[in-house]
Amino acid sequence: MTTPVSSSPAPPVPSQASPPADHADKAKTLLQRIADLRAWLFLAFLILGFEIWSRVSFGGTFLFNPFNIQSIAVFAVAPLLLATGQTFVIISGGIDLSMGFIMGLAAVVAAHVINWATPGLGMALAVLLGSLVAVGVAAIPGLVNGALVAILKVPPFIGTLGMFGVARGVAFLLAGGTTVPVKNSVFAALGNGRILGIPYIIIVTAIFVLLMHYLLSQTKFGQHNYAIGANPQAARRAGINIKWHLLRLYVLSGMCAGLAGVLYSARFSAGAAQAGEPLLLDSVAAVVIGGASLFGGSGTILGTVAGAFVIAVIQYGLVFINVAPFWQFISVGVVIIISVLIDQAQRRFSGGRQVE
Amino acid sequence: MTQGAAPRIGDTLLEVRNLSKNFGPVQALNDLSMLVRAGEVVALAGDNGAGKTTLIKAISGVYQPSEGEILLKGKVVSFASPQEARDQGIETIYQDLALADNLTIGANIFLGREPMRRAFGFLPVLDRAKMAAAAKTTMALLDFHVSRLDAPVSNFSGGQRQAVAIGRAVYWNAQILIMDEPTAALGVPEQRKVISLIHQLKAQGRGVIFISHNLQDIFAVADRIVVLRRGVMAGERRIADTTHDEVVRLMVGG
Numbered sequence: 001m002t003t004p005v006s007s008s009p010a011p012p013v014p015s016q017a018s019p020p021a022d023h024a025d026k027a028k029t030l031l032q033r034i035a036d037l038r039a040w041l042f043l044a045f046l047i048l049g050f051e052i053w054s055r056v057s058f059g060g061t062f063l064f065n066p067f068n069i070q071s072i073a074v075f076a077v078a079p080l081l082l083a084t085g086q087t088f089v090i091i092s093g094g095i096d097l098s099m100g101f102i103m104g105l106a107a108v109v110a111a112h113v114i115n116w117a118t119p120g121l122g123m124a125l126a127v128l129l130g131s132l133v134a135v136g137v138a139a140i141p142g143l144v145n146g147a148l149v150a151i152l153k154v155p156p157f158i159g160t161l162g163m164f165g166v167a168r169g170v171a172f173l174l175a176g177g178t179t180v181p182v183k184n185s186v187f188a189a190l191g192n193g194r195i196l197g198i199p200y201i202i203i204v205t206a207i208f209v210l211l212m213h214y215l216l217s218q219t220k221f222g223q224h225n226y227a228i229g230a231n232p233q234a235a236r237r238a239g240i241n242i243k244w245h246l247l248r249l250y251v252l253s254g255m256c257a258g259l260a261g262v263l264y265s266a267r268f269s270a271g272a273a274q275a276g277e278p279l280l281l282d283s284v285a286a287v288v289i290g291g292a293s294l295f296g297g298s299g300t301i302l303g304t305v306a307g308a309f310v311i312a313v314i315q316y317g318l319v320f321i322n323v324a325p326f327w328q329f330i331s332v333g334v335v336i337i338i339s340v341l342i343d344q345a346q347r348r349f350s351g352g353r354q355v356e
Numbered sequence: 357m358t359q360g361a362a363p364r365i366g367d368t369l370l371e372v373r374n375l376s377k378n379f380g381p382v383q384a385l386n387d388l389s390m391l392v393r394a395g396e397v398v399a400l401a402g403d404n405g406a407g408k409t410t411l412i413k414a415i416s417g418v419y420q421p422s423e424g425e426i427l428l429k430g431k432v433v434s435f436a437s438p439q440e441a442r443d444q445g446i447e448t449i450y451q452d453l454a455l456a457d458n459l460t461i462g463a464n465i466f467l468g469r470e471p472m473r474r475a476f477g478f479l480p481v482l483d484r485a486k487m488a489a490a491a492k493t494t495m496a497l498l499d500f501h502v503s504r505l506d507a508p509v510s511n512f513s514g515g516q517r518q519a520v521a522i523g524r525a526v527y528w529n530a531q532i533l534i535m536d537e538p539t540a541a542l543g544v545p546e547q548r549k550v551i552s553l554i555h556q557l558k559a560q561g562r563g564v565i566f567i568s569h570n571l572q573d574i575f576a577v578a579d580r581i582v583v584l585r586r587g588v589m590a591g592e593r594r595i596a597d598t599t600h601d602e603v604v605r606l607m608v609g610g
């Protein structure tokens with residue numbers, strides 16, 4: 001049987017009607033939009049719920065009390081800083097379990113360096129030096145994490161779990177097994193002072209989060225991060241240097257934890273090795289509630305901000321309405337599970353690729 | 357990039373001369389010669405292990421040949437990496453679709469070479485408008501009209517995604533496209549769409565090397581067929597002058 005085909009340039013075969021893939025898409029897009037915004041919806045529902053509860057039981061407001069808002073924001077600072085770094089790592093398809101103790105390490109280093117430098121340099125310079133050294137030291141475990149993951153191909157979960165132990169041990173050794181008080185009034189002012197009624201640490205955090213949002217959404221680094229999380233092979237074939245990217249990525253997450261540690265020790269005028277211990281899982285939860293997938297490839301900083309506030313509002317709000325604190329764990333847990341279920345439902349919808 | 361004037365249809369684009377490649381004692385490819393002209397589709401056929409993959413990997417810079425040479429538009433070239441081959445206009449479209457599913461068509465076209473612009477006159481940001489515009493014109497060139505340039509490519513069908521991968525190569529001005537089983541994972545209407553894409557590439561004067569197990573597809577789109585068997589050329593035929601039966605005989609020998 002022969003199927004002769006002319007060898008001269010054949011006219012394009014009229015494409016067998018590929019109808020625009022759109023009607024199936026529109027409903028899906030609405031669903032996707034809702035799923036993308038789920039953290040903000042959670043947040044709105046929570047605030048509404050606490051507001052109603054508060055009015056009904058105390059006849060007072062929850063949301064319109066500036067003290068509440070400020071307390072929640074201050075509460076959210078450290079988990080949010082960890083969560084911004086964690087967002088980058090999770091989008092790349094990894095996870096950084098060492099952030100909590102890197103934060104503690106940085107807090108202890110900041111306390112020691114500031115105490116050591118204050119007599120010689122004066123208050124302000126000592127604070128500057130201590131903060132820079134602490135963030136710089138935090139970059140070291142980040143670099144090791146990056147090398148483990150990028151060069152030695154250790155799975156991120158295991159590599160950073162190892163670093164979790166190392167950073168924890170080093171931080172406790174440096175702290176001598178106790179908390180390290182800081183005697184520097186400039187540092188205390190940084191941690192507790194305010195300008196126009198807004199605490200400095202909130203301003204610092206807001207600026208940092210905006211920078212991270214820019215880095216993720218508007219730069220090549222951010223774009224490559226999404227590509228690597230979705231399909232590392234495609235990223236490599238497109239000429240992206242994955243090793244170099246991952247090295248920088250884990251250094252970045254280490255430095256986020258470092259900044260969180262510095263702000264922690266400023267706020268409490270003390271460095272503690274266990275400063276970030278309870279916050280690591282909160283940071284992962286914030287990222288997941290914020291819409292990122294633990295499979296990598298999706299997530300945003302703005303979603304993570306909402307996720308971090310969902311957790312902070314639950315924790316603060318339940319105390320505010322005088323519920324036993326253990327309900328916090330249950331509520332945050334339920335929110336995480338609902339969030340992941342939404343993510344999976346959305347995947348199922350968009351996973352079935354529309355066929356012509 | 358591509359040197360000189362655009363090649364005219366029929367000019368020789370790529371020539372492979374006496375190419376051999378061995379991995380230790382294993383001779384994967386032995387003294388193979390072939391050429392690809394502008395506007396020509398050359399099918400590579402052969403059983404598993406016949407050397408098709410070794411051949412395209414040598415052409416696309418993944419392997420360095422043990423012997424022989426590769427000429428691009430008459431000049432001897434050697435590629436230390438796939439990146440170098442790509443810079444010279446030889447692009448490989450992989451079977452498993454080298455796309456980042458979570459990114460848009462534009463972002464995939466520009467993956468690894470994203471254009472930037474300055475917001476507010478100073479802040480460097482990704483130039484998404486430029487990526488979307490390039491996506492639109494490139495896909496239109498392939499007779500593939502998309503209205504949702506902001507959707508991730510995971511929303512598109514297999515054939516459409518194949519078109520995006522081809523679109524990326526076209527945008528970066530690939531002169532030779534190597535396609536490894538481009539229709540293998542697709543349904544029948546989608547296969548037809550890809551075949552029509554290959555006709556478009558032909559009409560634009562590009563050279564296509566097309567690996568397939570599917571004789572139907574080969575006979576629908578190729579001008580010539582090169583059959584390999586155990587690393588050597590088993591035969592080369594103009595599609596117009598051969599039959600399925602003859603090709604199968606060449607593939608299995610005897």
